[in-house]
Amino acid sequence: MLLTREEMTFDFGGAKLDPTKDRELLEWMCNQFLYGEVTGIQVGHWLYEAPDFDAAKFLARQALEELQHVDNFLRIMAMLGCQPKPAHGAVRFLATGMMGSSWAEHVALEMAQGEGFVLQAFYAVIDTLDHKPSVDILRRAVKQEERHVEFGETQTMKAIEGKPWLRRRLLGLSLVSMWGVKKIAAYIEKRVPPGHVVLEKLPAFLEHANRCAELRLQRIGVLDRPLSELGSAKRAALVAEAYGGKLLGGIGGLVVSLARMLPFVPKKKRLTDTYLADAHIRGYLPPPQDAEAQPQEP
């Protein structure tokens, strides 16, 4: 990876999340991660678009890993007594509404940046959650996520070589993703109980995550200067150019992307819409009356 574990690590100063006292928060977090892992079904789409055999093999393996990660979170949620609930709208927007319309967008936005951000959140949970069985599961999964991020980085570097217009487009779209992350941060911040040892550090953690995202964009070669040197007019122009490029690249694709974001537009139901009612998911989780039970060892 272009960023090390150390660089991506945020110092929570030894603060811990308590599996019982913080169950409501852990349930919310797990449900966002669960949705993210279910979006692993999208890997099937990209397998069909793979530029070469090695990339296809990587994606076939990744699809299996993401579906295993769904089971990982189901096991963690069952142990912590958490219930399945819908993911936040901004998470759904980032993971599904922003689904790339080209290979370059997929590897840059979803794998290098998106999975990079999720990886950082996993590191944070590993460092703070005071529940060894859950942390052990996450420790094994992050090895795979690190490989997904690395693949995204290398493939993005290949894709933008000699294509400054693509570099600008990916930067514009990355700015939209970062805006989505800020929306999630604002949502969480509003709900932070005063005096919570971990949550009070969340704004600083998210700031750190954004700095890492910026650093990754620079190391990949998508960004050639610090973001602070890009004024708001330049940023707006990059976003407009990115979406204008999408428009020129195919009205159909843009309409599909926009339609994915609108809940009232009828669309084919996929597992990302139906997973909460799926027998596999329901079979893993404790019935509602057990939700108050103490966290269980596996």
Ligand SMILES: [Fe+2]
């Ligand atoms: Fe995953």
Ligand SMILES: [Fe+2]
């Ligand atoms: Fe992944």
